[in-house]
Every structure is written in structure tokens, then in C-alpha cells.
Amino acid sequence: QVQLQESGPGLVKPSETLSLTCTVSGYSISSGYYWGWIRQPPGKGLEWIGSIYHSGSTYYNPSLKSRVTISVDTSKNQFSLKLSSVTAADTAVYYCARVMGAGWDWGQGTMVTVSS
Amino acid sequence: SYELTQPPSVSVSPGQTARITCSGDALPKQYAYWYQQKPGQAPVLVIYKDSERPSGIPERFSGSSSGTTVTLTISGVQAEDEADYYCQSADSSGTYPDVFGTGTKVTVL
Numbered sequence: 001q002v003q004l005q006e007s008g009p010g011l012v013k014p015s016e017t018l019s020l021t022c023t024v025s026g027y028s029i030s031s032g033y034y035w036g037w038i039r040q041p042p043g044k045g046l047e048w049i050g051s052i053y054h055s056g057s058t059y060y061n062p063s064l065k066s067r068v069t070i071s072v073d074t075s076k077n078q079f080s081l082k083l084s085s086v087t088a089a090d091t092a093v094y095y096c097a098r099v100m101g102a103g104w105d106w107g108q109g110t111m112v113t114v115s116s
Numbered sequence: 117s118y119e120l121t122q123p124p125s126v127s128v129s130p131g132q133t134a135r136i137t138c139s140g141d142a143l144p145k146q147y148a149y150w151y152q153q154k155p156g157q158a159p160v161l162v163i164y165k166d167s168e169r170p171s172g173i174p175e176r177f178s179g180s181s182s183g184t185t186v187t188l189t190i191s192g193v194q195a196e197d198e199a200d201y202y203c204q205s206a207d208s209s210g211t212y213p214d215v216f217g218t219g220t221k222v223t224v225l
Contacts, residue, residue, distance in 0.1 A: 106160075
């Protein structure tokens with residue numbers, strides 16, 4: 001059974017770049033599927049950030065596209081998120097997920113706070 | 117932008133039926149998915165492709181689709197069903213391949 005684990009700094013300063021990594025176990029990223037990032041501000045709903053295929057092709061939420069980069073490292077079985085020029089509005093729980101036609105498998109999420 | 121609209125809240129007594137709607141212009145052409153999220157936990161898939169139920173999800177959860185609205189029905193609601201529920205789908209142009217609904221808080225009275 002696939003497991004996904006987010007990792008990265010829990011505190012990021014305003015205007016800096018937020019960087020997170022999702023480590024996948026129980027399934028090889030290079031075998032297929034899209035892999036995605038989602039976030040949830042405290043007390044609010046879910047927002048899809050973007051997704052990447054194992055080959056590296058990406059698609060992003062148009063509202064975040066100018067600040068988002070998602071990449072994949074099949075040798076480490078990981079994929080990563082970079083969100084630039086962060087503000088307090090980017091404070092959220094960030095989830096990674098395996099994207100499938102039969103629904104998504106989610107990591108447990110990691111809280112990232114943007115504050116000086 | 118593309119939006120999926122859900123009622124903010126639904127209240128139901130134990131044993132009764134809860135219905136949660138999700139409205140979006142592209143729903144006649146795109147599958148919908150439903151997730152349950154309890155406080156402090158990651159979302160869990162309860163319905164995929166409009167009406168399919170994953171293994172391990174109780175039979176009291178069902179999904180249906182009609183025009184621009186999809187519905188999650190919880191029959192014989194139990195206290196453990198109290199949670200937030202989100203629909204997920206896509207727009208028809210490909211600009212928004214993944215969109216989540218606004219979310220519905222189900223309260224078991």
C-alpha cells in the first residue's frame with residue numbers, strides 16, 4: 001500500500017520560498033500516475049496547487065502558477081513543491097497525494113507557517 | 117475561475133439521511149469525487165467517479181449525478197459521520213483540471 005510523507009520547514013519568512021518534499025513508499029513514482037500538492041489554510045477549505053507526471057510534465061492552478069514549481073526525482077522516489085514570494089496567506093497545511101482516476105491517496109499533511 | 121458550490125452546513129439526526137449537493141457547470145461532463153475530512157486528519161475518499169464506493173467505505177455512503185449537480189447521500193447517519201465533506205472535479209476546458217468544492221460541515225445532532 002502506498003504511503004506518502006511530506007517534509008520541510010514548518011516556518012518560512014515572508015517573501016521567501018517555501019520548499020516541501022513528498023517521499024513515496026510502497027509504489028515507484030516512475031511506474032505512473034500523477035502526483036499532486038494540495039493545501040488547506042487553517043479553518044478553510046482545500047485548494048489544489050498543482051500536479052506532476054513521472055515524466056516531468058506539470059499542470060498548475062492558474063491562480064498560483066506564477067509562483068509554483070513542482071519537480072520529481074524518480075531516483076529518490078520523491079516529488080517536491082516550491083512556492084515563491086510567500087505571504088501570510090500561504091500559511092496552511094500542505095498535503096501531497098497520488099492522483100488516480102479512482103480517487104487520490106493522501107499524505108498526512110504538514111503545517112507551514114509564514115511569519116517573520 | 118471554476119467553482120464547485122456546496123452548502124456550508126447540513127444537520128441531521130442519527131439514523132436519518134443526509135444529502136450534500138455539489139454544483140458546477142462541467143459536472144455533466146466530468147466525474148466527481150467525494151472526500152470526508154475529520155479534524156486534524158487528511159481527507160479520505162468516500163465516493164469516486166460520481167457513484168463508485170471504494171473498498172472499506174460503508175454502504176450507507178452513496179453518490180449520484182443529475183445535470184450540473186452531484187449528490188453525496190449518507191443513509192442511516194451515525195455519530196462518526198460528523199465531518200467536513202468536499203467534492204472534487206474538473207472544468208471542461210482543462211484550465212482547472214482539479215478543483216475542490218467549498219466544503220460542507222455535517223453535524224450529527
